[in-house]
Amino acid sequence: MEKEKFNIVVFSGDLDKVLAAFILATTAASMNMEVNMFFTFWGLNVLRKKKLTSGKNLLQKMMNFMNKGGADRLPLSKFNMLGIGPAMMKIMMKQAKVPSIEEFIKLAKSLGVKLIACTTTFNFMGFQKDDFIEGIDYFAGAATFLQLAREGRISYFL
Amino acid sequence: MKADVTLDCFGLLCPMPIIKTQEKMKELKVGQVLEVLSTDEGIKADMPAWCKATGQEFLGIEEKEGEYRVYIKKIST
Numbered sequence: 520m521e522k523e524k525f526n527i528v529v530f531s532g533d534l535d536k537v538l539a540a541f542i543l544a545t546t547a548a549s550m551n552m553e554v555n556m557f558f559t560f561w562g563l564n565v566l567r568k569k570k571l572t573s574g575k576n577l578l579q580k581m582m583n584f585m586n587k588g589g590a591d592r593l594p595l596s597k598f599n600m601l602g603i604g605p606a607m608m609k610i611m612m613k614q615a616k617v618p619s620i621e622e623f624i625k626l627a628k629s630l631g632v633k634l635i636a637c638t639t640t641f642n643f644m645g646f647q648k649d650d651f652i653e654g655i656d657y658f659a660g661a662a663t664f665l666q667l668a669r670e671g672r673i674s675y676f677l
Numbered sequence: 678m679k680a681d682v683t684l685d686c687f688g689l690l691c692p693m694p695i696i697k698t699q700e701k702m703k704e705l706k707v708g709q710v711l712e713v714l715s716t717d718e719g720i721k722a723d724m725p726a727w728c729k730a731t732g733q734e735f736l737g738i739e740e741k742e743g744e745y746r747v748y749i750k751k752i753s754t
Contacts, residue, residue, distance in 0.1 A: 542691070542692050545692055545696055546691075546692040546695055546696065549692070549695050549696045549698075549699035549727070550695075550699075550727060550730035550731060551730065551731050552730075615690055616688055616689055616690065616693070617690055617693075618693070626696065630696070630699075
């Protein structure tokens with residue numbers, strides 16, 4: 520029997536929203552669904568390595584200096600307070616034994632969740648493959664997601 | 678209720694008990710019963726939903742002072 524598809528666009532790079540995306544993705548995988556996570560725009564920060572900056576030209580380098588990458592450097596959508604909010608949130612998550620985003624990425628991979636990275640954001644932000652962590656299944660565009668959505672039972676945008 | 682295997686998820690929040698249940702069920706043979714221990718109230722609704730999605734049999738749940746014991750029978754591989 521072909522598995523039901525659960526697809527999610529991760530547009531946001533906020534810790535709270537990305538956490539919700541990973542909770543749904545790993546749960547769906549545990550419910551025997553085929554899960555595709557499509558990371559685009561700020562969402563690509565989840566899959567970026569921690570670097571001072573990235574980019575090919577000056578504007579891209581300036582933007583990516585501000586737009587920091589790395590799963591453990593994501594801001595909160597509320598109460599960010601220059602990083603105090605996420606620091607507090609991460610401690611609270613740890614106290615409640617909730618996995619961190621980095622742990623959720625590993626968990627998702629081990630459950631067979633597919634991680635797809637958007638090529639358009641990749642290109643206009645001036646990223647290179649080396650800016651990203653291991654484990655991305657493939658790079659693709661909107662048509663790929665829409666085809667997955669056509670085949671899927673559930674598709675979300677976050 | 679008697680179980681063949683017990684999975685301790687005390688102190689874990691959603692979705693960890695479900696993810697661990699999925700992993701654990703792979704080790705069971707068809708016909709065996711898994712007992713999941715949880716302190717997350719969400720398990721009451723989540724486990725029947727998980728059983729429905731994966732085709733396993735939900736046998737029941739015992740609740741005592743905020744501790745839940747959930748019983749699932751493996752009927753599909």
